[in-house]
Amino acid sequence: MAAVFSPRANVIATVCMIGVAGFIAGGCIWWFAWPRSDYVRRVGWTIQQPVPFSHQHHVSGLGIDCRFCHSSVEHSAQASLPPTFTCMTCHSQIWTNADMLSAVRNSLTSNTPLVWARVTDVPDYVYFNHSIHVAKGVGCESCHGNVAAMPLTYKAKTLTMRFCLDCHRDPGLQLRPVASIYDTDWHRNRTTPSAAELMRQYHVGARNLTECSICHR
Amino acid sequence: MTAMPVIAPGETAQSMTERICDITLREDKSVRTPLWWWIAFGLSLSLLGGGVVSVLWLFYAGLGIWGIDWPVAWGFDILNYVWWIAIASGGTFISALFFLLGVEWRTSLNRLAESLTLCAALCAAIFPILHLGRPWFFYWLFPYPNTMGLWAQFRSPLVWDFFAILAYVLCSTLFWYFGLLPDFATLRDRAQGRGQRVFYGILAMGFRGSNRQWRHYRPVYAVTAALMAPLVVSVHSIVGMDFAGAAATGWHSTQFPPFFVFGAALSGFAVVLLVLLPLRPLLGLQPYITARHIDVLGRLLLTSSLCVTYAYIMDAFSTFYGPDQADRTMFLIRVSGLYAPVYWGTVILNGVLPQLFWWRSFRLNPVLTWLICFGVLVGMWLERFQIIVTSLARTQLPSSWGQYTPTFWEWSLLFGTIGLFLTTFLLIVRLIPIVAMAEMRAMLRRPQ
Numbered sequence: 001m002a003a004v005f006s007p008r009a010n011v012i013a014t015v016c017m018i019g020v021a022g023f024i025a026g027g028c029i030w031w032f033a034w035p036r037s038d039y040v041r042r043v044g045w046t047i048q049q050p051v052p053f054s055h056q057h058h059v060s061g062l063g064i065d066c067r068f069c070h071s072s073v074e075h076s077a078q079a080s081l082p083p084t085f086t087c088m089t090c091h092s093q094i095w096t097n098a099d100m101l102s103a104v105r106n107s108l109t110s111n112t113p114l115v116w117a118r119v120t121d122v123p124d125y126v127y128f129n130h131s132i133h134v135a136k137g138v139g140c141e142s143c144h145g146n147v148a149a150m151p152l153t154y155k156a157k158t159l160t161m162r163f164c165l166d167c168h169r170d171p172g173l174q175l176r177p178v179a180s181i182y183d184t185d186w187h188r189n190r191t192t193p194s195a196a197e198l199m200r201q202y203h204v205g206a207r208n209l210t211e212c213s214i215c216h217r
Numbered sequence: 218m219t220a221m222p223v224i225a226p227g228e229t230a231q232s233m234t235e236r237i238c239d240i241t242l243r244e245d246k247s248v249r250t251p252l253w254w255w256i257a258f259g260l261s262l263s264l265l266g267g268g269v270v271s272v273l274w275l276f277y278a279g280l281g282i283w284g285i286d287w288p289v290a291w292g293f294d295i296l297n298y299v300w301w302i303a304i305a306s307g308g309t310f311i312s313a314l315f316f317l318l319g320v321e322w323r324t325s326l327n328r329l330a331e332s333l334t335l336c337a338a339l340c341a342a343i344f345p346i347l348h349l350g351r352p353w354f355f356y357w358l359f360p361y362p363n364t365m366g367l368w369a370q371f372r373s374p375l376v377w378d379f380f381a382i383l384a385y386v387l388c389s390t391l392f393w394y395f396g397l398l399p400d401f402a403t404l405r406d407r408a409q410g411r412g413q414r415v416f417y418g419i420l421a422m423g424f425r426g427s428n429r430q431w432r433h434y435r436p437v438y439a440v441t442a443a444l445m446a447p448l449v450v451s452v453h454s455i456v457g458m459d460f461a462g463a464a465a466t467g468w469h470s471t472q473f474p475p476f477f478v479f480g481a482a483l484s485g486f487a488v489v490l491l492v493l494l495p496l497r498p499l500l501g502l503q504p505y506i507t508a509r510h511i512d513v514l515g516r517l518l519l520t521s522s523l524c525v526t527y528a529y530i531m532d533a534f535s536t537f538y539g540p541d542q543a544d545r546t547m548f549l550i551r552v553s554g555l556y557a558p559v560y561w562g563t564v565i566l567n568g569v570l571p572q573l574f575w576w577r578s579f580r581l582n583p584v585l586t587w588l589i590c591f592g593v594l595v596g597m598w599l600e601r602f603q604i605i606v607t608s609l610a611r612t613q614l615p616s617s618w619g620q621y622t623p624t625f626w627e628w629s630l631l632f633g634t635i636g637l638f639l640t641t642f643l644l645i646v647r648l649i650p651i652v653a654m655a656e657m658r659a660m661l662r663r664p665q
Contacts, residue, residue: 004405004414013423035364162366169366 041160046152047117050103053153059184060148066140066182073140077129081116084108119153120144126164127217137175137202141184142167148184168209172199221512223322223660225504230658233505237652238407240500253499254647261639268633271626272347280350282626289609289621294348296601297631299456300484301341301638302382303477303597306449307485308334309389310517312396313445322513324660325505328400328653329496330489331393336641337488338386340634345378347630374458381455385448392441398424398434399655453481460604467547467608472531479524480597483567486518487593492642494587496651505652508581515580518593522571529568543613551607555620559603566596 038044058064067073069082084107091101107114120143122128134140140147145156157163167174172195173188180186199205207214224233243250275282285292312327312334346355358379360369369376401421408414424430457477460468470476490511497506536548551560570589573579580586606621645651 004411004418010423032362158364160364160366162364165366 035160036158041158042155043158044154044156046154047119049117049152050114052100054151055147055153056149056151066184073130074134075131077127077131079130081114084114120155120159122159126215128215134181135202136171136204137178137181137198138167138171139176139181139183139186141186142174146184164215165210168214171204171209172196175199175202175204221509222507223325223509224657225507228504228661230661233652233657233661234403234407234654236501236504237650237654237657238404240646241648241650242404242408242413244407244409250647251499254643257639258643261636261643264632264636265640266633266636267629268636271629271633272343274626275347275630276352280348282624284622284624284627286619288612288617288619289606291348291605291609292621293623293627293631294344295459296598296605297634298341298344298348299477299601299605300598301337301344301634302452302456303481303484304488304594305334305337305341305385305389305485306453306481307487307489308332309385309445309449310482310485311489313392313442313449316439316442317446321660322510324656325502325652326489326493326510326514327656328396328649329493329651331389331396332642332645332649332651333488333492334389334485335386335393336638336645338382338389339641340638342382342386343634343637345382374455374462377455378459381448381452385452388441388445388448392438392445395434395438395441396653396656397649398422399426400650400653402426403654404650449481450478453478456481460608465608466541466543466611466613467551467604470532470535472528472535476525476528476532479521479528480567480600482521483518483525484594484597486514486521487590487597490514490518490586491590491594494583494590496646500646500651502652505657511583511586512577512580515574515586518590519571519574522567522574522593526564526568529564547608547611550611551603554607556603556607556610559599559607563596563600563603566592567600 034040059066069086070079071082071086073079084104087101087104088108091104095101103114143157143159147153147156150156175195175198176183176186176188177193177198193201238244283292283294285294308327308330311323311330315323316327346352349355357363357367358369358376360371369379371377398421401417402424405414405417405421408417454474454477457473457475461470461473463469493506493514494511497503533548536544551557570592573585573589579589610619610621612618
């Protein structure tokens with residue numbers, strides 16, 4: 001009876017085994033890298049908005065404070081988006097006929113709010129409160145990036161659970177003095193109080209910030 | 218004791234090889250796959266089908282279809298897991314431990330026992346994964362670099378359990394498959410049909426029985442056996458620690474790890490006998506699995522039953538010797554409360570009835586032995602029910618006392634895994650040499 005396997009079967013078997021090993025190794029690399037990619041996390045992507053609002057122009061160019069538009073950030077879980085009236089504070093006087101702002105004027109005349117697309121979102125099972133972070137010395141920039149340099153707003157940080165935990169596990173170096181919370185391009189310098197000093201000032205550290213129920217309620 | 222032979226007189230390497238190969242190859246075309254196999258396979262498949270429906274419904278509807286709730290949050294899921302993984306131990310005790318001890322009766326039993334181990338471990342692995350509620354996230358147990366910034370909780374025995382089971386299943390599979398290589402090669406060489414030759418040829422992975430191959434084969438097999446023997450002890454110790462690590466009354470005991478190893482040995486030997494006794498005449502294995510094997514297994518079952526009984530006695534003794542009133546109350550609830558029949562069923566089936574095996578006439582009576590083994594498996598199941606449910610139902614706070622009633626879907630899943638066990642085992646019996654031919658040949662060639 002002729003042999004069922006020719007000598008070539010050895011080569012095929014070797015190739016198969018190397019292939020399986022390569023597939024497993026490649027799968028592990030993919031499993032590691034794919035969820036960390038900016039593509040999956042949507043980092044650096046701008047989103048289609050009803051009006052091409054430029055934070056760069058309004059914050060950096062005109063010097064408008066974050067709280068002028070996101071007015072509830074110090075008191076509420078939501079930073080809130082401004083009502084059309086806030087836009088019209090200025091735009092009833094300047095650029096009144098600009099095509100770019102027609103959606104804003106329509107919103108005012110029809111009394112329907114602008115529907116902005118959310119740039120920075122966390123899953124519904126995450127409880128995030130803006131006011132406590134702002135009150136405890138976390139700057140807007142820490143999660144939203146330097147929005148003063150964004151002509152169109154994009155997501156600047158991954159906002160994975162690791163991103164949150166990196167700070168919750170060791171908050172000290174992420175805290176900044178009260179005066180710098182709304183500074184969008186702040187860096188620690190020699191005059192900045194130490195991490196421990198800021199922790200003490202803001203009374204951070206009494207609670208274990210990595211308990212599940214801090215964020216998952 | 219007069220030594221009964223481990224192999225019938227007159228058997229040669231050739232007659233043994235022919236007989237075992239014939240079970241799988243069926244070279245004589247007039248001999249079809251026997252009717253009993255088809256009937257058993259059909260029944261197992263229907264049980265398995267029920268289990269598949271139960272799992273699909275679980276995926277759709279969620280854990281609410283089970284009877285588990287507060288305070289009894291561990292029910293059939295953990296109970297059946299512990300039961301199955303204990304059943305799996307028999308194969309490892311016989312094939313790894315007794316290989317290292319070099320006993321001759323182990324040779325014809327190891328393949329059968331190891332196959333049972335694999336089938337039972339498969340059934341066991343299903344339960345902890347399903348009980349997670351979101352089973353597709355089971356890999357969160359594994360410490361891998363994830364975007365959540367979370368790491369496995371190494372202080373929890375539940376994590377050690379995951380590693381222990383994973384290592385156990387992987388090593389068992391490798392040990393089983395590695396032991397099969399020479400036998401697959403034999404089947405490849407003896408097969409007539411091209412399909413069979415390709416099938417067994419691929420499985421044999423180029424094993425040709427050259428001197429060089431055997432020189433590598435034997436040490437690797439021995440090393441794997443040496444790895445497996447402590448692994449079976451660690452697996453069951455850690456299963457015990459899953460309970461001992463919790464602060465529940467009745468669980469928080471240092472005797473749990475060895476106690477669970479004893480229980481594993483008992484159910485492991487019981488299931489080997491349970492399957493062996495009907496299979497022996499059905500497959501014509503009497504020349505290779507002789508009365509000696511049944512006798513030895515019976516004595517092992519008796520030994521492990523004595524170990525378990527010792528644990529039951531120590532449980533009672535240490536409870537009343539110790540200072541903890543809650544422990545005493547829990548013990549009294551076990552022996553006289555709502556679930557008292559479960560406790561006494563456990564003691565009678567695991568501790569009392571196997572004492573009949575002190576007499577060889579009982580050990581060699583197949584019907585009685587089969588019934589006692591079946592009783593032991595039921596008893597081991599009751600023991601797990603008793604440990605898990607009574608402790609959880611009577612928590613430290615009287616306001617949160619409760620009860621547990623398994624639902625239809627839990628029962629159907631249990632019977633589904635029994636179907637899975639039998640289906641995979643029947644396939645193994647049909648497709649894979651159920652006696653380790655290469656090792657048997659080596660034994661037959663040794664001067665008696």
